[in-house]
Amino acid sequence: DGGITQSPKYLFRKEGQNVTLSCEQNLNHDAMYWYRQDPGQGLRLIYYSQIVNDFQKGDIAEGYSVSREKKESFPLTVTSAQKNPTAFYLCASSQRLENTEAFFGQGTRLTVV
């Protein structure tokens, strides 16, 4: 089945630790995205990548880092510099075409303890 997979579903982190969220897609999409969603809020763009080995900052990139070494994978690292990392993180992918939709993973809920 084609789709986009995020893991783990739930993640707990101690303050001061870095943590990496996984996102894998087998849709052969060039573009991938990371969003952050806070309770009752919309989605805010963290980073996006239009092609392998290239990525751009979104609206709230501070305290986060990404890599895009393979077309299928776009991991997000939440660093200790992120002051308020507890949130729901969503990964998405799309074709690099106009008038195309985004496909989402099921999300990772990160809690700092």
Place this chain on the structure above:
Amino acid sequence: SQQGEEDPQALSIQEGENATMNCSYKTSINNLQWYRQNSGRGLVHLILIRSNEREKHSGRLRVTLDTSKKSSSLLITASRAADTASYFCATVIGGNQFYFGTGTSLTVIP
């Protein structure tokens, strides 16, 4: 920020009634899309309307777009309890950069 805004933030209706939610955005767009999110899950695409279109239908969904006012509306007709979810508009700029609104939480009471 390119994030749009939706209203109302929350909407509660009886089963069988129609639900209307609105989206306002800030910049020129290639297209506007609507997505649905069940609690704690990822988003699912519902419908896309291009910048040169004014209205589009898909089943019980009707979307309008007014680019002069930078606004869109989503109408769900004959609502069902299973329509209970959050609904987000997404503006697409620069080819495929997706910016999502703040969402409308819809509750359909059986």
